[in-house]
Each structure stands twice: as C-alpha cells, then as structure tokens.
Amino acid sequence: MQLNVNQKFENIAVAVRQITRKTDQNNKNYYHLQVSIGLKNYDSKIWNDDEKIGEEIIPGCLAYISGIARDFKGSLQLHINSIQRIWNPSQELLNSILPSGYVNENDMVLEINNIISTISNPFIKTLLENIFAMPDVKKHFYKKAAGAEIHHAYQGGLAQHTIEVVKLIQSYCKIFSYIKYDIAVAAALLHDIGKIYELSSFPENKYTTKGRLLGHISLGADLVSRAISEIKDFPNDLKYDLIHCILSHHGTLDMGSPVLPMTIEAIAVHNADKASAEINAFHLAIERDTGLDGWTEYNPTYRRSIKK
Missing domain, CATH: 1.10.3210 (Hypothetical protein af1432)
Known part of the structure; x- marks a missing residue:
C-alpha cells in the first residue's frame, strides 16, 4: 500500500516495530511509533495519553490504524487517530503485512x-x-x-x-x-x-x-x-x-x-x-524510505544519505 501526503487512511493493518511514550514541549504525553507495511517503515504519532494503548500495543504486534499521512520535515509521518491491536492475525494477513x-x-x-x-x-x-x-x-x-x-x-x-x-x-x-x-x-x-x-x-x-x-x-x-x-x-x-x-x-x-x-x-x-x-x-x-525527495534520510550505519 502506497500512502501519500494528506491522505486519510482507515483500518489499515500494520506491524508495530517500536512504541515509546513521550512528553511534548507543552508537557503533554503522546506515543511515538515506528510501524511498517511490507518493507516500508513509517514514523508515527498518537496524540493521545490513553494508558491502555501502551499496555496493548507492543513491539512485534499487529494493529489496525486510522488517521492521516502528513509531511514532516520532508518525510511522510502518520498521525494516528485510533489504533486497535489484532490479537489473532490470520496467516494470510501476516503474509500481506510482514x-x-x-x-x-x-x-x-x-x-x-x-x-x-x-x-x-x-x-x-x-x-x-x-x-x-x-x-x-x-x-x-x-x-x-x-x-x-x-x-x-x-x-x-x-x-x-x-x-x-x-x-x-x-x-x-x-x-x-x-x-x-x-x-x-x-x-x-x-x-x-x-x-x-x-x-x-x-x-x-x-x-x-x-x-x-x-x-x-x-x-x-x-x-x-x-x-x-x-x-x-x-x-x-x-x-x-x-x-x-x-x-x-x-x-x-x-x-x-x-x-x-x-x-x-x-x-x-x-x-x-x-x-x-x-x-x-x-x-x-x-x-x-518514506522521504519525499530523491534521497533517503541520513543512514547512521553508512554515515550518508543514499540516492534513490
């Protein structure tokens, strides 16, 4: 699935790679996630402090997400409005996401x-x-x-x-x-x-x-x-x-x-x-890479950006 800037998405299945609870400049808590669909990795935010999210959504799980894709410093970032864990994913669903x-x-x-x-x-x-x-x-x-x-x-x-x-x-x-x-x-x-x-x-x-x-x-x-x-x-x-x-x-x-x-x-x-x-x-x-130009983001392993 290819997401674009300002595109709304609803109940798309993703694999959750990372999730961290953070605090913004206004002292409000939010969740910072890395989710993936196939090979694509998406930086994501949930502007919600619901503790249940942190209890249910863990690295390695699958989830349905809804929200909108935004341009954040030249890369696509997913702003997630709702997230629901998939507890018993079918093999077919796993194969389509992983x-x-x-x-x-x-x-x-x-x-x-x-x-x-x-x-x-x-x-x-x-x-x-x-x-x-x-x-x-x-x-x-x-x-x-x-x-x-x-x-x-x-x-x-x-x-x-x-x-x-x-x-x-x-x-x-x-x-x-x-x-x-x-x-x-x-x-x-x-x-x-x-x-x-x-x-x-x-x-x-x-x-x-x-x-x-x-x-x-x-x-x-x-x-x-x-x-x-x-x-x-x-x-x-x-x-x-x-x-x-x-x-x-x-x-x-x-x-x-x-x-x-x-x-x-x-x-x-x-x-x-x-x-x-x-x-x-x-x-x-x-x-x-989900960047919007012809180069990847800086790659810390190889200490350079890579031309797409």
Whole structure:
C-alpha cells in the first residue's frame, strides 16, 4: 500500500516495530511509533495519553490504524487517530503485512539443494545434507531474516543472503582458479547458519537472549562442529578450514570475528558476505524510505544519505 501526503487512511493493518511514550514541549504525553507495511517503515504519532494503548500495543504486534499521512520535515509521518491491536492475525494477513524477500521459499529450497549437489567431496556433501535436514534448520532457515535492521531484514532474508554469497563465491572460483570450491561454497552455505538461533521469528525479528549472549558466529561454529562430530572419519583439516571460514567471515576483530581470515577461502567468503550485505542494505534503505525527495534520510550505519 502506497500512502501519500494528506491522505486519510482507515483500518489499515500494520506491524508495530517500536512504541515509546513521550512528553511534548507543552508537557503533554503522546506515543511515538515506528510501524511498517511490507518493507516500508513509517514514523508515527498518537496524540493521545490513553494508558491502555501502551499496555496493548507492543513491539512485534499487529494493529489496525486510522488517521492521516502528513509531511514532516520532508518525510511522510502518520498521525494516528485510533489504533486497535489484532490479537489473532490470520496467516494470510501476516503474509500481506510482514516484510518479505523477492524469492519464493520453494525456489530457495531447490536452489540450496542444487548448490549442495555441486559439491564433490563426500564428507562435505554429507555434512551439508545433514545440516540442511536438521529440524531447526528446515523450520527456520527459509523464513527468518539475515539481520534485525540493516540487511536482508525480512522473511526469507537469511536464505536469500546465503544464496547470494554462494553465487558470488562461485563467480570468484571462475576468476580465481586456486580457490578450493568445495570448502568455499560449503562455508558460504554455513557462514550465517547460527542466525536461526540469533534472531526471533517475525513479526518480532529481534535478537534472542541466546543470540545476544553468544552471537551467530559462535552459534554457527558450534552447530557445524556438532554435525561434523557425527560423521565418521571426517578429516580434521576440512573441519578446521570450514569452521575457520565461519569464525572469520566478519573480516576483523572489531566487527565481531574472533579470528582474522587466514585462508584464501576465508577471505573470499568474507568479501562475498560483505558485498551481499552492503548492496542489499543500500537497496533496503531505499525501499524503506518514506522521504519525499530523491534521497533517503541520513543512514547512521553508512554515515550518508543514499540516492534513490
């Protein structure tokens, strides 16, 4: 749904991302919200001090809102007159509101399976087949986001990001013949597997307690290590190379990697991951933006505005 300046809206369904009770210059309380419809995020205000609103409307819930869209400093802001929580939304309603990727889930499942089929090493192929058959992976990998806010932050984003990283690695392998294909592709498939535990499901899509305390790099390395331990005679050199790629894929210590990339495959995975994440982050910033000119609002992550 596309909203325009001075457009009235009535009973449109939104996902509530944030809600905060604030006080204005005249010492009157109001609610400041961030709501979303699909990929669009809208800054919103409720000029009402009803405590029931703060009790019922919480981050992660869905709600019907009515009001009018206004121009506020060059961006669209929703002035909400009424808001009503949706307590038991249907799956159809969820699908119509929540942010989703551009690739069908079934297509991504097939693509992951096709990628695994290109692996020659029997130990690595068995490892990948076993991991992608795990109940937790089957349940969450194709539905969760790859990030809470910055990149691929929508349903299916984790699988989409993973496939992008693999495709970049496959391109690298054609250019740099000395990259070990099986290790690099397997590491690309597994580099963010820990995010199935790091992020909660939609509509919340927030960091879990486990995710905050351990992080997806540690969680992913642990999952892969446990899966390897169940494969008889899995070579240690393959184990170390794969887990090293996972541990080092953020590239630097200050970005959260416990070790720096120290193999060709690790530096390839890091660069493919960075390219997929940053290009999508720019695209997502453009898609989310509700500004009225040709540039996004200032992006604090990348410290710049982005041309639409």
